[in-house]
Amino acid sequence: MLGEWTALVCRELGVDPARVDxxxxxxxxxxxxxxxxxxxAPLTAYLLGxxxxxxxxxxxxxxRLTELAQRWEGAVAETRGDR
Structure with missing residues (x-):
């Protein structure tokens, strides 16, 4: 189902499916x-697009965004001075 949806959306938006990981x-x-x-999650995907x-x-x-999400708690704590 996901493959068909991806192909359909790519066709609708004029995106080459080969460019979609x-x-x-x-x-x-x-x-x-x-x-x-x-x-x-959807906001990040939209902004990336x-x-x-x-x-x-x-x-x-x-x-880079995946790594940012993985270290989010630590980055927020650092920004707030919690560390």
Missing amino acids: RDALLDLTKEVAHGVTRPA LAQGAGSAPPDAVE
Whole structure:
């Protein structure tokens, strides 16, 4: 089902399905949902899509965002001075 949905959405949006790393994107949203907050997952995916469409996303954007979500608690604590 997910493969068919991905293909249909890509066709509808004029996106080459070969450019979509579905598994990496799903891993990213899983990390964000569990590490940050659930509503941040679709927002992050949307923002990533905007950045990629604008050409401003770095080539390793998915990996960088995944790492950011994984270290979210520590980064927030550091920013607040809790450490």
